[in-house]
Amino acid sequence: MDRRTKRAGRVTCGLFLATVLGVVASGCVVVPNQAAPYDFDGDRVADPYWINRTTGTWYDARTGAVVHTEPAWARGDWVVAGDYDGDKNVDPATVNLAGQWRTASGRGSFSFPPPDLSAKPSGWVSVGVVPVPGNYTDPARTQAAWYREFDATWFIEGHAPIQFGFGGTPGGDRDGFTDHDIAVPADYDGDGRTDLATYNHEAAVWRIRSSRTNAVTETNTGVSGIPVPADYDGDGKVDMAVVDGFATWHIIGSSSFDWEGGICYESAADFNGDGRADPSCFYFNYPTWWALGLASWTIDSSSSRSPVTMPDAIYVNVLRVHFYWICVREGWC
Numbered sequence: 398m399d400r401r402t403k404r405a406g407r408v409t410c411g412l413f414l415a416t417v418l419g420v421v422a423s424g425c426v427v428v429p430n431q432a433a434p435y436d437f438d439g440d441r442v443a444d445p446y447w448i449n450r451t452t453g454t455w456y457d458a459r460t461g462a463v464v465h466t467e468p469a470w471a472r473g474d475w476v477v478a479g480d481y482d483g484d485k486n487v488d489p490a491t492v493n494l495a496g497q498w499r500t501a502s503g504r505g506s507f508s509f510p511p512p513d514l515s516a517k518p519s520g521w522v523s524v525g526v527v528p529v530p531g532n533y534t535d536p537a538r539t540q541a542a543w544y545r546e547f548d549a550t551w552f553i554e555g556h557a558p559i560q561f562g563f564g565g566t567p568g569g570d571r572d573g574f575t576d577h578d579i580a581v582p583a584d585y586d587g588d589g590r591t592d593l594a595t596y597n598h599e600a601a602v603w604r605i606r607s608s609r610t611n612a613v614t615e616t617n618t619g620v621s622g623i624p625v626p627a628d629y630d631g632d633g634k635v636d637m638a639v640v641d642g643f644a645t646w647h648i649i650g651s652s653s654f655d656w657e658g659g660i661c662y663e664s665a666a667d668f669n670g671d672g673r674a675d676p677s678c679f680y681f682n683y684p685t686w687w688a689l690g691l692a693s694w695t696i697d698s699s700s701s702r703s704p705v706t707m708p709d710a711i712y713v714n715v716l717r718v719h720f721y722w723i724c725v726r727e728g729w730c
């Protein structure tokens with residue numbers, strides 16, 4: 398059961414493993430009010446914003462209006478939208494490799510540097526560090542965080558590093574892709590706090606560490622492809638989902654559907670405000686962003702652009718996965 402209200406938060410119920418008592422118990426958690434995913438203006442509807450990474454300009458795809466502009470020196474940085482000041486609106490934000498987080502919020506700019514990469518195995522070029530902001534401890538505010546891919550270690554503001562996930566096989570670079578886990582943090586257990594989570598493209602395995610119980614679940618999704626976690630059924634818990642190389646979307650544990658999306662950035666957000674995430678396809682080569690069954694927005698076709706509804710920890714891997722698919726299909730590898 399899940400009950401939402403506009404401003405008063407929500408209640409999520411279900412079976413939870415009570416770690417203190419060591420028993421399985423039924424119960425409810427009150428989830429404090431928090432920003433809805435990718436809702437920049439606070440109306441509880443996700444906003445289809447995208448960024449031209451060359452110019453640092455953010456646009457609203459519905460109107461074409463410029464909604465945010467990065468300073469010239471910050472262009473090309475990672476996109477890390479989140480509610481950093483807790484005002485229930487998601488804020489445009491970027492971060493660079495020096496760890497300067499610039500948020501269009503009451504928190505402004507702050508420093509939280511990425512972890513040391515000197516231990517990275519030599520010759521391992523395609524894995525590094527990616528930003529993974531989330532509401533890890535405070536449901537009301539987004540915290541800065543980094544995921545170091547080669548040893549699957551999480552660095553969250555105010556916390557000691559946590560190793561969770563699989564860093565890949567040392568020296569396992571192959572045609573721009575490795576067997577390392579992709580970071581897919583989200584609130585899978587519905588308690589309002591982000592759960593550590595990874596998806597492995599080669600093994601098709603999704604691992605989640607519940608923020609509520611610390612229990613780890615490992616799911617073999619049976620599908621290799623692009624991870625697109627979102628709350629598709631509107632129960633307040635993010636669902637695992639994968640788009641395979643044939644453009645079929647698989648909501649794990651639920652439906653799958655074929656959408657002739659083609660080569661695009663696949664992401665999902667609740668674009669019509671009914672509480673359920675809507676699949677979308679932001680084309681690489683066409684000036685179009687489709688939200689399945691809802692809308693088709695025209696976007697410019699400059700080369701370096703992406704939807705902000707796709708976390709950058711996934712974005713950097715989407716390019717690798719698509720390249721890998723083309724590579725296999727064309728027989729280069």
Ligand SMILES: [Ca+2]
Binds near residue numbers: 435436437440442
């Ligand atoms: Ca909105």
Ligand SMILES: [Ca+2]
Binds near residue numbers: 591
């Ligand atoms: Ca959680």
Ligand SMILES: [Ca+2]
Binds near residue numbers: 627630
């Ligand atoms: Ca769900």
Ligand SMILES: [Ca+2]
Binds near residue numbers: 666672675
């Ligand atoms: Ca929806």
